[in-house]
Amino acid sequence: MDSSATASATFTTYVLKDGDSFLVADAAGDIEGGSDGYFHNDTRLLSRFRLRLGDSQPTLLSSSVSRDNVLFVAHLTNRPLPVLGDNAPGQGVIHLQRERFLRGERMFERLSLVNYGQAPVRLPLTLQFDADFRDMFEVRGSVRPRRGEQLVARVAQEGVQFGYRGLDDALRTSHLAFSRTPDAVDGLSATFDFALAPGVREELYLECGVDGADVPSSQRFRDAAVRARAAMRVRQRRSGLIHSGGPLFDAWMAKSRADLALLTSELETGPYPYAGIPWFSTPFGRDAVITALQTLWLDADIARGVLAFLAHHQAQEESAFLDSAPGKIMHETRKGEMATMRELPFGRYYGGVDTTPLFVALAGAYADRTGDLAFLDRLWPALRAATGWIERVCDANRDGFLDYSRASPTGLSNQGWKDSSDSVFHADGRFPQGPISLVEVQGYAFAAFHAMARLARRRNEVDDALHWHTRAERLREAVEERFWMAESGFYGIAVDGLGDLCRVRASNAGHLLYVGLPRASRAQQVCAQLLTPAFRNGWGLRTLAAGQARFNPMSYHNGSVWPHDTALCAMGMARYGERAGAVRLLRDLFEAAMHFDLRLPELFCGFPRVQGTTPVAYPVACQPQAWAAGCAFMLLQACLGLEVDGWRGEVRVESPQLPPGIDRIAVRRIAVGPARVDVVFQQHGERVNVHLEGRDANTVPLRFIG
Incomplete structure (x- = not known):
């Protein structure tokens, strides 16, 4: 997977993970198959998940994942939409923001639309989706002589349920739910007709997981996002x-x-x-x-x-x-x-x-x-x-x-x-x-x-x-x-x-x-x-x-x-x-x-x-x-050359050197038994000096070997 700075945004992929679930999508947030998908326990729960405005793919403005690796955000806008005739918004008038994260083995997504034009417009937003329930090794290229039974998708106003009964007789399901009723829906797509007044923000919430849940909503999205970020902070701290x-x-x-x-x-x-x-x-x-x-x-x-x-x-x-x-x-x-x-x-x-x-x-x-x-x-x-x-x-x-x-x-x-x-x-x-x-x-x-x-x-x-x-x-x-x-x-x-x-x-x-x-x-x-x-x-x-x-x-x-x-x-x-x-x-x-x-x-x-x-x-x-x-x-x-000796309860540093262009490094909150100290390295001419800082600095010995 190539996300180098020189790679085209078309081929850049973004990943999210929570527990035994992870998601790989392109820079626009679409899942196109191949190695993309939303996976849980080595099984792909979403093999296609595309967003379209009218009959066209929106233009990508930018996309990123937050510094804490929790939230994916893509900014998109509309291309020309001749299919809508005289009432079509001009190119680049609609701003679409796509936000997504994983929490509790579940995908949460918010789609926000704003019309920056001078007149109200009606705009169809279509989601195309599928779940192939492929095993990760199949996604990697393994060919199986036979597979289990792909069940007919169950379509309802609140969402779509996909199912697959494997050769192991286990029933695997994928539930895609919407916060509002689609204007048209079948087992492969759902269309929502938005009436966008100038400057007014409209939202659609989506969730996907192995089982059904309450109807997606702004409150559920915010609460899950808070929990996701809190859990990530705990891991990082x-x-x-x-x-x-x-x-x-x-x-x-x-x-x-x-x-x-x-x-x-x-x-x-x-x-x-x-x-x-x-x-x-x-x-x-x-x-x-x-x-x-x-x-x-x-x-x-x-x-x-x-x-x-x-x-x-x-x-x-x-x-x-x-x-x-x-x-x-x-x-x-x-x-x-x-x-x-x-x-x-x-x-x-x-x-x-x-x-x-x-x-x-x-x-x-x-x-x-x-x-x-x-x-x-x-x-x-x-x-x-x-x-x-x-x-x-x-x-x-x-x-x-x-x-x-x-x-x-x-x-x-x-x-x-x-x-x-x-x-x-x-x-x-x-x-x-x-x-x-x-x-x-x-x-x-x-x-x-x-x-x-x-x-x-x-x-x-x-x-x-x-x-x-x-x-x-x-x-x-x-x-x-x-x-x-x-x-x-x-x-x-x-x-x-x-x-x-x-x-x-x-x-x-x-x-x-x-x-x-x-x-x-x-x-x-x-x-x-x-x-x-x-x-x-x-x-x-x-x-x-x-x-x-x-x-x-x-x-x-x-x-x-x-x-x-x-x-x-x-x-x-x-x-x-x-x-x-x-x-x-x-x-x-x-x-x-x-x-x-x-x-x-x-x-x-x-x-x-x-x-x-x-x-x-x-x-x-x-x-x-x-x-x-x-x-x-x-x-x-x-x-x-930094080590912590847990038996002696001391910090040991031997012949340190700093990276080129770096004159000072502080390694903060190092645990030494019950104590926490900062180990600070400072370049002085040809020599690197070391000292301890922090509340417990006076209780932890520092052994320096020059």
Whole structure:
């Protein structure tokens, strides 16, 4: 989905989300099919929703979504309407304002018309609509051998009810209701004849949801809007705030924060960031864990909610179809008909090799950030089970690596974060034989073992702590021995089932830096190579170095730029003292964000940056995407060197650097135990000074490492 600043308004799309519902429409607010629609629980409730004045499409003046991501507004006017004869208003005389938001799994819309002409006019306004109840995977392109029964639309004066009885025998409905009786209505359209006196405002209210409700009205619209905005404020207020002297930089941070709030659903287990709109507006394991890691220093509540949800849905049984095994952590969950009918395994799918170690690593990071041992005590059985699965898989591998091979042909062939079918290969382009051990996954397992060792020590489980520490260090040695390519000064992407190294330079190696696995001398070589033009294209880091087999800057994983991947690599560089490199990568992605209306997409093409050009959009990228929004905060943390030690109740800052052109940054309302402080960074010559402000500043220690 492309919403770059350079894109034509015709192709710009706008998104809204609330809970398990989301809406994608064009700049005029119309739903035209394709990937557009109003969706609930992976099912499309509106597949067409067009507005016409007379017999023509109105002219778009402007459209936008409010800063808090709640309200979509489009301003439109009429084209010439010869069909109305001599009584037709002149072009550009009628102003039509379209306002829309989602609340309580329901779409609310207000249409306001004003006649700026000198004479009264009669104007027909027509809504064209349909509901195809397509499963999200059908919208993405899956072809089903058969579908359920599309029911005849039920038409009444107050609205239209669509229905579909699925192959799972579930009745799915979509109710479209109007605040006034149409002058003409059938199962596909409704027309309202407005008598517009000069300067008088006329309104029409609409609602759409899975069930009927009271008649739409001004009062219902206002009340629901107040609740929608209040709920969004609550989500945004959880995290710390970023303020600097740079208006555009602050706007990027604010937009990223608002997008995370938009994508975060309040589940019974706590807040959970859904992966992205339109294709992945559902709980994903890997995406949520990485988003939680990106934002942990600002908002520990997201990490807590992610850990609680994933622990609750931890696998308890073996299933080849679901790729599950006891202790494994969920990769993806879906609620649509195709998942229910097991036409695909994603109802609750466990085919991600990295989600389980990332879950354990997040638990360790959350404990270190908050000191919340009580929560970790409740989570301990799930952590033990997850670590047990990691150990069983490692024990079955000749090198002790955490590997994968899909258990069923319906599952994912590649199960790391680069999960497209062509993303893992040998230097000559051959695809490897499984099972496959990805380099970054070994880093995640290393981090998981160390996290368990730290937590076990906190629990006085000394023998277990020693066991997991030993496993981590043994894995470190094996990675250093088997993955390092001395001739390239880099780590290979994977070891295949025959024990052969895939000698390919990919960004995966940067994730090893993030977890701190490589020895310092090798880490410096990796940092240096990541900052060369082979990887760094001027807008971020490519997923694959230019010149490698299968390199294609327009591919999904083999040469594109993924913002979250760049942020993890930047954080890894900072860990090894390459903070200046992290600053350069933050600048790259900030400047890219300015060309995407400050909303970084899931990915974009990896063409080299040329003066006077913009980053090239990837045509079907999700936007917004949780870990693309979260990358802004991880990049900033990598530059500032700021961490909160929850065990000591202190703020620690090491060798901070500010982004180019920024002389002051205040990170406000950082939680340190029960206290809240502002951490203020100020540039003075070549040095960045740091101090704490706020009501609790005198109660929180600051440890500065220059």
